[in-house]
Amino acid sequence: MRAVQSVQTKDTQDSAHFGDDESNLTVRQKAETRFWLQVLNVNKLIYGDLNSALNDRFGLSVAKFDVLAQLFRYPDGVSMGELSKNLKVSNGNVSGLVTRLRKDGLVDRQVTETDRRSFRASLTEKGRKVFDEANKLHRQVVSTKLQSVPMSDIDAVTSGLKAMSMKTKDAFEEEEEI
Amino acid sequence: MRAVQSVQTKDTQDSAHFGDDESNLTVRQKAETRFWLQVLNVNKLIYGDLNSALNDRFGLSVAKFDVLAQLFRYPDGVSMGELSKNLKVSNGNVSGLVTRLRKDGLVDRQVTETDRRSFRASLTEKGRKVFDEANKLHRQVVSTKLQSVPMSDIDAVTSGLKAMSMKTKDAFEEEEEI
DNA sequence: ATGAATAAATTTATATGTAAAATAGGTCAA
DNA sequence: TTGACCTATTTTACATATAAATTTATTCAT
Numbered sequence: 001m002r003a004v005q006s007v008q009t010k011d012t013q014d015s016a017h018f019g020d021d022e023s024n025l026t027v028r029q030k031a032e033t034r035f036w037l038q039v040l041n042v043n044k045l046i047y048g049d050l051n052s053a054l055n056d057r058f059g060l061s062v063a064k065f066d067v068l069a070q071l072f073r074y075p076d077g078v079s080m081g082e083l084s085k086n087l088k089v090s091n092g093n094v095s096g097l098v099t100r101l102r103k104d105g106l107v108d109r110q111v112t113e114t115d116r117r118s119f120r121a122s123l124t125e126k127g128r129k130v131f132d133e134a135n136k137l138h139r140q141v142v143s144t145k146l147q148s149v150p151m152s153d154i155d156a157v158t159s160g161l162k163a164m165s166m167k168t169k170d171a172f173e174e175e176e177e178i
Numbered sequence: 179m180r181a182v183q184s185v186q187t188k189d190t191q192d193s194a195h196f197g198d199d200e201s202n203l204t205v206r207q208k209a210e211t212r213f214w215l216q217v218l219n220v221n222k223l224i225y226g227d228l229n230s231a232l233n234d235r236f237g238l239s240v241a242k243f244d245v246l247a248q249l250f251r252y253p254d255g256v257s258m259g260e261l262s263k264n265l266k267v268s269n270g271n272v273s274g275l276v277t278r279l280r281k282d283g284l285v286d287r288q289v290t291e292t293d294r295r296s297f298r299a300s301l302t303e304k305g306r307k308v309f310d311e312a313n314k315l316h317r318q319v320v321s322t323k324l325q326s327v328p329m330s331d332i333d334a335v336t337s338g339l340k341a342m343s344m345k346t347k348d349a350f351e352e353e354e355e356i
Numbered sequence: 357a358t359g360a361a362t363a364a365a366t367t368t369a370t371a372t373g374t375a376a377a378a379t380a381g382g383t384c385a386a
Numbered sequence: 387t388t389g390a391c392c393t394a395t396t397t398t399a400c401a402t403a404t405a406a407a408t409t410t411a412t413t414c415a416t
Contacts, residue, residue, distance in 0.1 A: 028321075028329055029317050029320075029321060031329055031332050031333055031336065032317070032320045032321055032324050032332060033317065033320065034336050035320075035324070035332050035333075035335060035336045035339075036224060036320050038335075038336050038339035038340055038343065039217065039220055039221055039224070039339065040221070041339070041343050042217055042339050042342055042343050042346070043217055043218070043221045044266065045343055045346050046214060046217070046346075061371070061372075063371080063372060063373090064371095079394080079395095080394070080395060080396090081393090081394060081395080088222065089372090089373070089374090090373070090374055090375075091394080091395065091396080092373080092374070092375080092376095092395090092396070092397075092398090093372070093373055093374075094395090095395065095396055095397085096371085096372075096373090096396095097371095097372080099396095100371080115381075115382070115393095115394080116380085116381060116382090117379095117380065117381045117382070117393070117394045117395065118381090118393090118394055118395075119394095119395090139207050139210070139211065142207075142210045142211065142213075142214050143206075143207060143210055145346050146210050146213070146342065146346065148345040148346075149341070149342050149345055149346075151206055151209055153338055153341065153342070154209050154210060154213050155209055155213075156334070156338055157213060157216075157335055157338035157339060157342070158209065158212050158213045158216050160331055160334055160335035160338065161213075161216035161217065161219070161220050161335060162216055163327070163331065164220055164324065164327050164331070164335070165216065165219050165220050165223055167326040167327055168220070168223050168224075168323050168324065168326075168327075229374095239401070239402075241401080241402060241403090242401095257364080257365095258364070258365060258366090259363090259364060259365080262365095267402090267403070267404090268403065268404055268405075269364080269365065269366085270365090270366070270367075270368090270403080270404070270405080270406095271402070271403055271404075272365090273365065273366055273367085274366095274401085274402075274403090275401095275402080277366095278401080293363095293364080293411075293412075294410085294411060294412090295363070295364045295365065295409095295410065295411045295412070296363090296364055296365075296411090297364095297365090
């Protein structure tokens with residue numbers, strides 16, 4: 001894989017291993033910051049449009065859409081705790097979202113016979129229909145935002161991001177006490 | 179650049195140009211969705227850590243940090259409207275953030291002689307010091323999250339994202355009426 | 357100069373998000 | 387069985403975010 005390259009006295013290629021001199025660290029840190037700012041930027045660009053499109057046409061926020069998407073995947077219903085874990089948001093957050101979605105008539109709840117503390121949320125008929133349409137719009141918004149980006153670029157960035165999120169899992173975990 | 183590759187009957191390489199058959203469209207849409215999910219994922223992974231680290235050590239949210247960063251760049255102060263535009267958040271949001279940052283003793287306000295509706299927010303001495311330390315922590319958290327990612331990957335993804343955010347500007351703008 | 361339109365900032369109402377406390381139901385050892 | 391502990395969910399208090407209404411100040415045409 002190593003490309004043809006002239007001899008270098010310094011390892012500027014694979015500076016994943018630190019302990020380099022300070023100027024080199026700064027170069028890497030700048031790259032990291034640029035990366036992070038771009039992630040924030042792209043996130044905001046797409047998220048904003050998604051949110052307004054869903055809201056304008058279905059009265060849905062992205063948060064509500066995400067709940068519907070989960071429930072759509074599990075026709076037998078999902079407990080509050082499972083929802084919270086799957087969506088990676090707090091229990092209290094899920095509580096509120098489901099309450100509001102029930103008020104919207106998109107979600108229903110069934111008691112769990114074996115455990116009266118718990119219940120399962122599931123889509124109503126209306127919820128299924130709305131999600132189906134909203135899902136199309138969701139895809140359409142993302143497609144439109146990315147319309148002039150070649151698929152090879154999309155795939156390249158996706159794999160880069162995926163690699164990062166795997167390598168990134170639980171970094172910073174050794175910093176318990178400070 | 180084109181790598182050695184066997185002859186292909188279909189153009190699965192550069193499908194930036196649409197009008198393909200439906201199965202191809204679906205392939206692209208799946209790629210787009212994967213991309214978007216990865217952006218969300220990486221965003222959440224880094225944002226969460228940043229927020230807790232800043233909060234634990236400086237009582238700062240990322241939102242407050244962003245305000246401080248703006249004010250740091252403009253020692254003469256920034257008006258509420260400018261802050262709102264620079265940070266791409268609503269006016270009311272900035273109002274609340276600055277109110278709370280003043281309560282924290284990190285931000286101050288100066289009246290504008292020429293326009294009594296307006297004023298400029300700026301960092302206090304304490305604000306400057308706190309931001310300086312918080313900024314170091316910010317860089318450190320990002321660095322730690324990305325510590326096992328080679329810089330070449332970071333740069334590659336950054337340029338990919340940058341290209342996207344440029345091509346992405348104001349797409350979906352022609353959909354006024356539905 | 358005065359009144360209408362504009363502009364800067366705040367307030368209000370509401371949604372989303374968290375962490376921590378509270379509620380209420382389950383489990384299990386003695 | 388009963389008391390101690392665990393678990394599922396909700397509630398509370400708060401921060402962050404928006405859109406829309408409001409307040410206060412400026413501007414500008416007449």
